[in-house]
Amino acid sequence: MKREILYEVDGVALDFSVGEQHVTAVQKGSIFIPKSEITIIFGPSGSGKSSLLNILSGLQKPTSGSMKYKSENIYTSNQDSLAYYRAHELGIIYQTNYWVKSLDVLDNVALPLYFLGYSRADAHDKARSALERVNMQSYTHKYPYLLSGGEQQRIAFARAIVNDAPVIIADEPTGNLDSKNGDRVIELFTEFQQNEGKTIILVTHNLEYLPIAQHLVQIQDGKMTQIEHKDITPTVKQLLSDVQNRISTLAAKGAKK
Amino acid sequence: MMRNTRGVDRKILLMIAYRNLVSKKLRTALTLFGIAIGIGSIYFLLSFGLGLQNIVTNEVIGNQSIKTIDVTTPNSRIIKLDDITNQRVGDIAEVTTLGKAYFYPGSFRLSNSESDAIVYGIDEGYEQLTYLDVIEGVLPTQAGDIKNPIIINIAALESIGLSSNPSAVLGQTLSIQVPLEKVSDNLEALKQEFTVAGIISSGGGPEVFVLSNVFRELGVDAATQLKVGVKDVASIEMVRSQIESFGLETQSPADTVEEINTIFRYFNFMLLGFGGIGMIIAVLGMFNTLTISLLERTKEIGLMVSLGARSIDMRLLFVFEAVLLSLFGAVLGIVGATVLSALVNWLLNLLAGTRGVDGTFWLFSYPWWLFVGAILFMLFVGFVVVWLPARRAEKINPIDALRRE
Numbered sequence: 280m281k282r283e284i285l286y287e288v289d290g291v292a293l294d295f296s297v298g299e300q301h302v303t304a305v306q307k308g309s310i311f312i313p314k315s316e317i318t319i320i321f322g323p324s325g326s327g328k329s330s331l332l333n334i335l336s337g338l339q340k341p342t343s344g345s346m347k348y349k350s351e352n353i354y355t356s357n358q359d360s361l362a363y364y365r366a367h368e369l370g371i372i373y374q375t376n377y378w379v380k381s382l383d384v385l386d387n388v389a390l391p392l393y394f395l396g397y398s399r400a401d402a403h404d405k406a407r408s409a410l411e412r413v414n415m416q417s418y419t420h421k422y423p424y425l426l427s428g429g430e431q432q433r434i435a436f437a438r439a440i441v442n443d444a445p446v447i448i449a450d451e452p453t454g455n456l457d458s459k460n461g462d463r464v465i466e467l468f469t470e471f472q473q474n475e476g477k478t479i480i481l482v483t484h485n486l487e488y489l490p491i492a493q494h495l496v497q498i499q500d501g502k503m504t505q506i507e508h509k510d511i512t513p514t515v516k517q518l519l520s521d522v523q524n525r526i527s528t529l530a531a532k533g534a535k536k
Numbered sequence: 537m538m539r540n541t542r543g544v545d546r547k548i549l550l551m552i553a554y555r556n557l558v559s560k561k562l563r564t565a566l567t568l569f570g571i572a573i574g575i576g577s578i579y580f581l582l583s584f585g586l587g588l589q590n591i592v593t594n595e596v597i598g599n600q601s602i603k604t605i606d607v608t609t610p611n612s613r614i615i616k617l618d619d620i621t622n623q624r625v626g627d628i629a630e631v632t633t634l635g636k637a638y639f640y641p642g643s644f645r646l647s648n649s650e651s652d653a654i655v656y657g658i659d660e661g662y663e664q665l666t667y668l669d670v671i672e673g674v675l676p677t678q679a680g681d682i683k684n685p686i687i688i689n690i691a692a693l694e695s696i697g698l699s700s701n702p703s704a705v706l707g708q709t710l711s712i713q714v715p716l717e718k719v720s721d722n723l724e725a726l727k728q729e730f731t732v733a734g735i736i737s738s739g740g741g742p743e744v745f746v747l748s749n750v751f752r753e754l755g756v757d758a759a760t761q762l763k764v765g766v767k768d769v770a771s772i773e774m775v776r777s778q779i780e781s782f783g784l785e786t787q788s789p790a791d792t793v794e795e796i797n798t799i800f801r802y803f804n805f806m807l808l809g810f811g812g813i814g815m816i817i818a819v820l821g822m823f824n825t826l827t828i829s830l831l832e833r834t835k836e837i838g839l840m841v842s843l844g845a846r847s848i849d850m851r852l853l854f855v856f857e858a859v860l861l862s863l864f865g866a867v868l869g870i871v872g873a874t875v876l877s878a879l880v881n882w883l884l885n886l887l888a889g890t891r892g893v894d895g896t897f898w899l900f901s902y903p904w905w906l907f908v909g910a911i912l913f914m915l916f917v918g919f920v921v922v923w924l925p926a927r928r929a930e931k932i933n934p935i936d937a938l939r940r941e
């Protein structure tokens with residue numbers, strides 16, 4: 280199977296200057312995101328993962344370089360087109376769930392469709408079937424912020440798939456969940472990639488999820504490194520054995536005291 | 537791929553705005569209350585000002601049509617209101633009706649009582665333009681068979697102590713004396729008997745009305761006053777200047793109305809000023825609510841933008857909130873002001889009743905344009921107040937909004 284490239288990130292860097300301080304969130308580098316595969320971006324806290332995602336999702340114009348989606352330079356188009364890109368091409372999931380508090384689950388899930396200009400009735404129909412797909416159809420008239428973290432994350436998933444967008448971007452979707460609920464959410468991602476050919480871009484620092492990816496981007500102090508397809512399995516093994524070693528040394532230190 | 541969105545359905549934005557207001561019940565209620573007080577106090581005071589203006593106008597010009605002009609001569613020896621002059625006035629294009637009145641001080645005698653009165657001789661035109669309000673019987677031109685009909689006003693009956701049972705006077709004989717020899721040397725005094733055909737309520741002093749022929753037959757060739765009915769209020773000025781070019785003097789109830797209106801324009805402005813104090817409460821409350829709503833919902837707005845909302849839609853969301861607040865607040869305020877004014881009116885009537893004022897009065901006036909104007913004004917204020925918060929909503933950067941914990 281020939282790989283198709285969906286995103287081309289070319290010589291992109293992102294700096295922030297807050298007053299006198301300058302922070303380089305993403306160092307100049309180039310990566311790509313393959314179409315219909317799961318790409319995982321991983322790295323330690325503060326390394327620039329969210330910053331990279333924000334660039335990909337059209338929310339953050341990079342300081343330099345270009346970001347192409349389907350060979351089109353996203354950041355050269357106007358604000359409305361960027362909004363359209365997000366509403367039409369992306370499903371976005373965050374680590375912490377954000378809701379419009381005054382709206383119930385159904386309206387919250389329907390939001391991306393509203394922004395595409397759907398009528399309320401049509402949007403509700405689609406939102407209901409999205410909720411069914413994550414098995415949350417009985418929650419339609421509850422208020423999302425009152426639900427458990429796992430339930431909220433599934434509803435967030437429904438909101439991300441409601442517009443049937445080709446790309447799903449998720450920033451630490453399992454960050455607030457226990458491993459059981461985390462696994463269930465990850466399963467939803469693999470299902471969607473396998474059954475519907477969605478492109479999935481996932482940020483996580485949970486190394487045990489790395490094996491589900493077909494493409495990896497490691498990021499360390501803002502420096503992006505892509506891991507070739509053939510190297511994924513050995514890299515993951517290496518990373519996991521590093522973790523194993525860390526656990527052993529920590530355990531040994533603990534035992535000495 | 538980069539085609540523009542249709543943008544979010546306005547109805548949905550309105551729904552979200554509405555939901556947000558409903559989810560903050562207490563705050564929304566307080567804000568609405570503030571707006572209602574602001575717009576309500578303006579509405580209350582203005583409807584009072586307008587009502588008062590109506591009452592004053594009615595008191596002053598009574599039942600006169602304001603589409604009339606009174607014509608007199610500055611010097612009856614030089615310019616007379618004779619048939620030639622009257623013809624010229626009547627020929628002016630915009631003049632629809634011409635009435636002639638002859639009136640002189642005189643006296644009358646009825647059932648052995650005598651009193652001074654102004655004796656009017658009027659024709660049909662004058663009768664039409666003056667709207668004499670008949671309470672018993674008929675007006676002189678409608679008297680038909682009654683020979684030598686005369687109309688008498690309540691004030692005249694009062695002067696001879698017969699006002700308690702006016703209908704008893706109908707059909708009685710009334711004799712009149714007018715010393716016309718004082719008007720012109722070649723005239724004799726009018727001394728004649730009449731039959732009472734009608735009783736009217738208008739007029740402050742004693743007045744009696746006979747047909748104008750009575751004076752003409754005695755050789756009076758010039759009327760004392762002309763009453764000119766014109767096509768519409770707009771042509772009053774033009775007709776007046778034409779009549780004045782004949783050397784005559786004119787007066788119109790429109791003058792008085794204009795004077796009253798000028799006074800009330802200042803008065804209403806003053807009331808508006810008082811109402812403005814209430815409006816300040818409304819504006820501050822609304823601004824406060826919208827600003828708090830903005831701060832509270834920075835994340836929500838960031839979320840909506842990251843889910844594909846256009847920034848302009850977020851601005852509209854706030855505008856809709858302001859519109860909802862203004863509209864409901866204004867309606868609430870107007871309803872409240874109307875109820876309050878009805879209550880005040882009722883109390884004042886009650887009070888006036890105990891002080892011996894008879895007849896009820898309605899102190900407030902609620903023209904439709906005041907209602908529509910109050911709502912439009914509040915909407916305008918709403919737009920002004922929401923301008924800043926809406927701009928800030930539009931400028932929210934989703935990344936910053938969502939990063940903030």
Ligand SMILES: Nc1ncnc2c1ncn2[C@@H]1O[C@H](COP(=O)(O)OP(=O)(O)OP(=O)(O)O)[C@@H](O)[C@H]1O
Binds near residue numbers: 295322325326935
């Ligand atoms: N808007 C901003 N203004 C200033 N500095 C920022 C901004 N956004 C990110 N940074 C900085 O850029 C660096 C990368 O941040 P980023 O949020 O991308 O890290 P991350 O890998 O997502 O971390 P985490 O795993 O904790 O979410 C951090 O040092 C952060 O403080």
Ligand SMILES: [Mg+2]
Binds near residue numbers: 328329330450
């Ligand atoms: Mg992050």
